[in-house]
Amino acid sequence: MNERNGSYLTDNIDKIHTTPMGAERIKRHLNLQIDDVVAWCKEFVAGADVITSRGKNWYAYGRGVVLTINAHSFTVITAHLDKAKICTTRTMSPSSHEPFPERPQKLAAIGCCGIDCGLCPRFHTVGSSRCPGCGGEGFEKLHPSCSFKTCCADKHRLEVCGQCGEYPCPKYADREKIERDSFVTHKRMFHNLEQIKNHGTDSFIAQQKIRVAVLQDLLAHYDDGRSKGFYCLAAALLPPEQLKAAMTEAANEDDRKKKAQRLRASLQKCAASAGMKLSLSK
DSSP states (O other), X not given: OOTTSHHHHHHTGGGOBXXXXXXXXXXXXXXXXXXXXXXXXXXXXXXXXXXXXXXXXXXXXXXXXXXXXXXXXXXXXXXXXXXXXXXXHHHHSTTOXXXXXXXXXXXXXXXXTOOOGGGSGGGGOOSTXXXXXXXXXXXXXXXXXXXXXXXXXXXSOOSSGGGSTTOXXXXXXXXXXXXXXXXXXXXXXXXXXXXXXXXXXXXXXXXXXXXXXXXXHHHXXXXXXXXXXXXXXXXXXXXXXXXXXXXHHHTTOOSHHHHHHHHHHHHHHHHHHTTOOSSOOO
């Protein structure tokens, strides 16, 4: 494998890390208000517009940002604003005074690429590491750029790719790679976009609100402190009717831990009957 090809970096994205000093440097240079800098860097690399190698380093370029990564150790050394890119972005969007123009969005719970933002663990996190969703306020200042979002929202001024007459474009050619999970499942991305393409955003949002509401109920009444990721996955992949039925069965348990165990077992059974596993596939 060519270790100087950008795909080598993305294929080894789990090796990316940084030092405490590096984390502080990155936060300071980009004015990031986040806790998990490594997760931010991994997301940035995954969505980078361009990845190049020069000398001992990789350089990942996104909207207005350059990330420098040691090619041997995968250590993120630093990050800084790409002034040339910022100027270009502002020229394309003259009404914006920031290098990260906000995206027009009815609901933050769906990403341009079809990912279920509203069913992601970080969407339901309390604190500075919370993600507001791809269309949420402040997303651009907390997360790395994404080539899908750059094309869909910034270039075409659309909410999701399913609204575009060119969908599915070459960006979606490698379906196997796109459906590879991160910290949130990617399994419904194509399904979501097809739903929007064929039935419109209002219909999709109505259904998504039901899933989000069920997930909120799960987290409020059935979480034992360790099940958030599992419930997010179940809410994304299983029909709301099955989720509600399983919740009703488990509601009889008084102990929160036992209630969660019973519910997890029931949801795993529902998934197995549909030929699925409630686990991330990275």
